[in-house]
Amino acid sequence: MTNESNGNGVSTSGHAPTTPLSIDTVNKRVINSEYAVRGEIVQLAQKLARELEEGKGSHPFDKVVWCNIGNPQILGQKPITYFRQVLALCECPQLLEHPGIRELFPSDVIARAQLLVKQIPGGLGAYSDSAGALIIRQLVADSIARRDGYPASPENIYMLDGASPGVHYMMDLLLRETRDSMMVPIPQYPLYSATLTLYGGTLMPYLLDEGAGWGLDVAHLKAQLAKARDQGLCVRAMVVINPGNPTGQCLSYQNMRDVLSFCHEEKLVLIADEVYQANIYVGNKEFFSFKKVVCDMGLLEEVPLVSLHSISKGFIGECGRRGGYMEVTGFPEAVKDQILKLASINLCPNLSGQICCALMMNPPQAGEPSYEQYRAEKSAILGSLKRRAELLVGALNRLEGVSCNAAEGALYAFPRVTLPAAAVAAAKKLGKQPDWLYCRELLAATGIVVVPGSGFGQADGTFHFRTTFLPSEEDIVLVVEALAKFHAAFLAKYGGLTEAEVKADLAAATGANSA
Amino acid sequence: MTNESNGNGVSTSGHAPTTPLSIDTVNKRVINSEYAVRGEIVQLAQKLARELEEGKGSHPFDKVVWCNIGNPQILGQKPITYFRQVLALCECPQLLEHPGIRELFPSDVIARAQLLVKQIPGGLGAYSDSAGALIIRQLVADSIARRDGYPASPENIYMLDGASPGVHYMMDLLLRETRDSMMVPIPQYPLYSATLTLYGGTLMPYLLDEGAGWGLDVAHLKAQLAKARDQGLCVRAMVVINPGNPTGQCLSYQNMRDVLSFCHEEKLVLIADEVYQANIYVGNKEFFSFKKVVCDMGLLEEVPLVSLHSISKGFIGECGRRGGYMEVTGFPEAVKDQILKLASINLCPNLSGQICCALMMNPPQAGEPSYEQYRAEKSAILGSLKRRAELLVGALNRLEGVSCNAAEGALYAFPRVTLPAAAVAAAKKLGKQPDWLYCRELLAATGIVVVPGSGFGQADGTFHFRTTFLPSEEDIVLVVEALAKFHAAFLAKYGGLTEAEVKADLAAATGANSA
Structure with a gap:
């Protein structure tokens, strides 16, 4: 690395003098990132x-x-009662032994807490596997399979402290130097621009068309990719936020197929930010996961896909708990090992967030005591x-x-x-x-x-x-x-x-x- | 950055071809990091x-x-009952209204939960300030002041998901390019070597002397620093783990003064990993925080100091909750703003970990109903x-x-x-x-x-x-x-x-x- 180009003003002399801490000696990538x-x-x-x-x-x-x-x-939005009841019992499992417990909590809450306390090794206070406790990943995978009609495996699930760490992991994995790039929608959620700057990559924008309800035009994608390559950028991935943030639009099924074909042809990783999947307000739109669409197309093993979800949004709004997951498909096993290593350096995602995520994906069912209140x-x-x-x-x-x-x-x-x-x-x-x-x-x-x-x-x-x-x-x-x-x-x-x-x-x- | 030196094998051609995802196209810093x-x-x-x-x-x-x-x-270590009781009530504040609540929980648990529920805006499910909820930072700062006998301010406290994110923030801030370096004890906790590799810096070792009970010799520190500078490295910081991990030794007061003088003279940031401060097993040793010693020396504003603590160790062992904090002193305000920005990109540390950290620092006091059980x-x-x-x-x-x-x-x-x-x-x-x-x-x-x-x-x-x-x-x-x-x-x-x-x-x- 030559000094002239690093932009960080590091002295090149052989015997470096002291470098006191000041705003001028801080990593410029940090200074330049904006959120x-x-x-x-x-x-x-x-x-x-x-x-x-x-x-x-x-x-x-x-x-x-x-x-x-x-x-x-x-x-002022109130938390979902069922989630908080199960979490309180997981915090304080000795309550499960209390003779009056059935007057305080519905029986399905008690049963769910008993299952989790028993199946999570060491409970809420122990480090879990770095990808998350197996029972949690299994519950999440099962519910993805029900949502999409295709199998899902706990081996592909990485529990996270919210969805953001999944984005960090992908940036860390894919951005080798400044010419490595990701295609990001404009407007975008600034987590993407901030982390691209932090990890030293280059953002290649694709514009959502405001005049067409913030539509995503695949011809424009192709033109932007060509432009990026002409500039010498190595485009590694494409980010799609669906439903959109800040734009709120919901992609059509056909549009999603076109995006997947594009990523397949161009060998891009597709990072699908699907944290608003429960927030759809118009009758003529429906959420499909990219995982389902890629399976419909028979391209599950062909397109590297990361699907992000979170307990912070939807009708849950458990932002402060920091819980989420990513499902990673179409990735080589050796690369998944590297994701696991990155996760292991952070030890594990917090268990309270993991549990809440499993509950979000497996809410009370019709006929269970908590169902009516949950539904209401x-x-x-x-x-x-x-x-x-x-x-x-x-x-x-x-x-x-x-x-x-x-x-x-x-x-x-x-x-x-x-x-x-x-x-x-x-x-x-x-x-x-x-x-x-x-x-x-x-x-x-x-x-x-x-x-x-x-x-x-x-x-x-x-x-x-x-x-x-x-x-x-x-x-x-x-x-x-x-x-x-x-x-x-x-x-x-x-x-x-x-x-x-x-x-x-x-x-x-x-x-x-x-x- | 010239391509030849990046070691990541990125093509230099103007019009880049597709770069499929494989272990060979993943960031080598990730591959090279070990934990x-x-x-x-x-x-x-x-x-x-x-x-x-x-x-x-x-x-x-x-x-x-x-x-x-x-x-x-x-x-099999059991969690501290008091912490879990308060946390269960913070999860499920409606229990506080239950007529039978006083039969389930001691009155000091109820009072503590009421305070936290009232003072944390939006409760456990809302994003807090990125540095942590103010009441939590205030409780932590007050207890640091009691521990050290010197003032501590919530403005200097950053709540974290465990201690590790504090290390990530420091690496991100201080490592501008590969020649930026930190002095790290050998043996060390591999979080330091792993993150130095990930963030692209260079580890400069200083050896702990096994023959002298894993002693830290300041003359050796000076020699290693001179060696680093001769190699053209720009040493930004020194890491001290006290009590040591994996070595278990506890630094003497005089040794800590010498380390601080060294950091002061050489303009190094001191990263003090103090997560084992409650784990001391020998009668002739005592834990002092670097914050206390730097205050004793009158150098609080002169030496940039980061003190890390966590709920994962001590007698608490709440690893899976991911809670911790860092106290940052002697840093320019503009640099602290950058730390806050990094924290804001992660939104906030999880509230359950924040609360547990505040409880660790403010346990029941003699005379309170929970005290005897807590002490036992x-x-x-x-x-x-x-x-x-x-x-x-x-x-x-x-x-x-x-x-x-x-x-x-x-x-x-x-x-x-x-x-x-x-x-x-x-x-x-x-x-x-x-x-x-x-x-x-x-x-x-x-x-x-x-x-x-x-x-x-x-x-x-x-x-x-x-x-x-x-x-x-x-x-x-x-x-x-x-x-x-x-x-x-x-x-x-x-x-x-x-x-x-x-x-x-x-x-x-x-x-x-x-x-």
Whole structure:
């Protein structure tokens, strides 16, 4: 490695002097990585939240509303009772011996906890196999097989602390040097851009087509791959997020076949981020796993496929527990051994997350004592998310200069905002992106925290923001009102509208609620 | 970066062809990293354990004894009741409302769970701040201040999924290219060598002196640093494991001052792995944190210091929960922001581990209802570990050609074994290390899993293995007997001893137990 090209400013002298720790001597890949979901806007919001709590400063709102991240329980979503009951018993197995236990917990909860306590060697407090406890991987594999109608093996399941470590493992495995590349959708979930930067690879974007409901066009994929190869990049993998984050679209079955054919022909690993598989809100769309489609095509052994899933999303929302898994198929055994080694360096994923993942994949069945409550909690959360998605997207589309595709799935809306020229100029003056300015002023005016579209990537000259629709149904009405009021004021500030025009816009945007 | 030097065999042609996934196209840093604690011997042991469970094959033992890894609960150590009770209530806060709750849990458990449920925003199922929930960091900081007699701030605490992620963060921050280096003790816990390889840095060893109870000689440190600099290495940090792993020694106060002076003069970050701070078994040694010593020296702001701690070791042994923290002092604020960004890319450490860490640092106090049981459980575990350590080390020292320093702390013995020339030759023939052969044959003969010394590093021409002393007191007597019998047979096989000599050795080694 020659020093001139490493960009890290390391001295080349034979006898190196001391190199004190400073921001200038830190790995530049770390400095250059960005993760907007918890970036600058969010840090400002945390400061505001502390000020509000301590009664400091004067703010035009009385609470911070966290729409920056899919973190349902912090916004009041209740955990699924069944999961928590089983977990409490696994934490404290001596409760299973208590004479009054059957008055506290349903019999299926007790039976499930007994099975897990017995089958997990050493229980919740012992390191499991690095890929996860065998009983957990078996339960996960069995449920994948039921979902897809094709066999699944615990040998292909790697339990994870959330889905993110699976992405880290793939980056570590596949990125040998800066010319190694992955194709990533734009807009994307910034975990991908951040880890590509950290691991020293190059992101090759493919654009989702906003005008076609964030469609994925395989002809465009081919063109981008050719472009990458012309640039001397070695494209190792393609990332697909389905349902999309931040875009919410749900891929059609035919589109998935085309993507798999493309990966097959071009010898790419397909990294399928399927963590929103339970979040679909439109009747004409259905989730298919890439695993099922690759089996339908008879290409299971031909296409290296990583399918990621998590307990953090869906109607579960157990983000803070950090649980997830990846199913790895079509990989050479020797490469799977390397994944296991990477997992072993981290010892094992946390057992509480492993257990919750097994429960997510194996919920109570009809006829079991916990079934009715489970079913009711699940459908209440999903039904409410659907109503909130429609309410939010509808309201966004009524704002002047704002358009938003339907949120078919996931937990986010990603509206496009036409920003006045004066706002773009003002942002430039600050050395910031125009959508950053919009989000910054939204936060200052309303306490609502959203993430600038530039943190996810967007077509040149377009501006967006990502917002979750996770505030409660009462709160989301207030979010919609506050957003409409802010938006009109922002246009007035930068667009030179008259006060009357602003008022008219506001009335149109908030409809009956603004009466 | 020029292609010739990357060692990863990436094609240089402008228009790259497809690069199918295979073991030959995987990142060589991954291939080259080794983590012996869960390496080849352990994989063989897992296979044996499955065969025993399924009644397959014929083996001269009826169970596998896992002495490869500090994983107490898999060997029957019971969790501390208080921790599990609080955790069960945090999992299932609705139990706090149950009228019968006071018959199930002591009042201090209920009060502690109520505090945590109230103070952790969104509870156990919500992402916390990336550095950990504020209440948790505050509880940890307060207890560090009590331990050391110096202030500690939640702003310097980063909660982690075990201690390992802290090591990953430091490697990522400090290793810019292959010439960036860290000084690591030999023998060492292989997390350090594995992550140095993964992150593309260079390990600069400093030898612990086996003849002086695994002492750390600062003159030798200086000589090794000069050697590293002569080789053009840029040494960024020094790792100290205290109490030692795999060596068990406990540093003296003066030795710690000398290490800190060395790091101060040479502008090195000191990474202090202090996860065994509760495991000290000899009356004449005491644990001091590097944080306390650096404060005593008035150098808190001068020496960048990372202190790692974990819930996995001590008398807690909650390995599978993955909880830990690092306290970071003497770092520029801008660098701390980068640590926080790395943490944010992983979203947050799991809440169950965070809570358990806060409980470890703030156990029941005298007078509280849970105190007596907590105190009794703690002293039973530590007392038993001390007896097991002495029993094991004593027995090892009675074996022919084996010597073992006292295990002053931690959970391991690291005996030196003089291997017969024929065994060394036999290993060479297999392309293996001689200590690998010894451990491999020990496993095959007894079911006891230990880790070859070569996985930790050892002085040239010496051979060791690492074994925990975690099997129960009944089991460890059997381990000692089986080991003695195997050792004598191994010497007979490779050393040409007569059968009578073997029997005499065996009798001497196992003492009264072999009657």
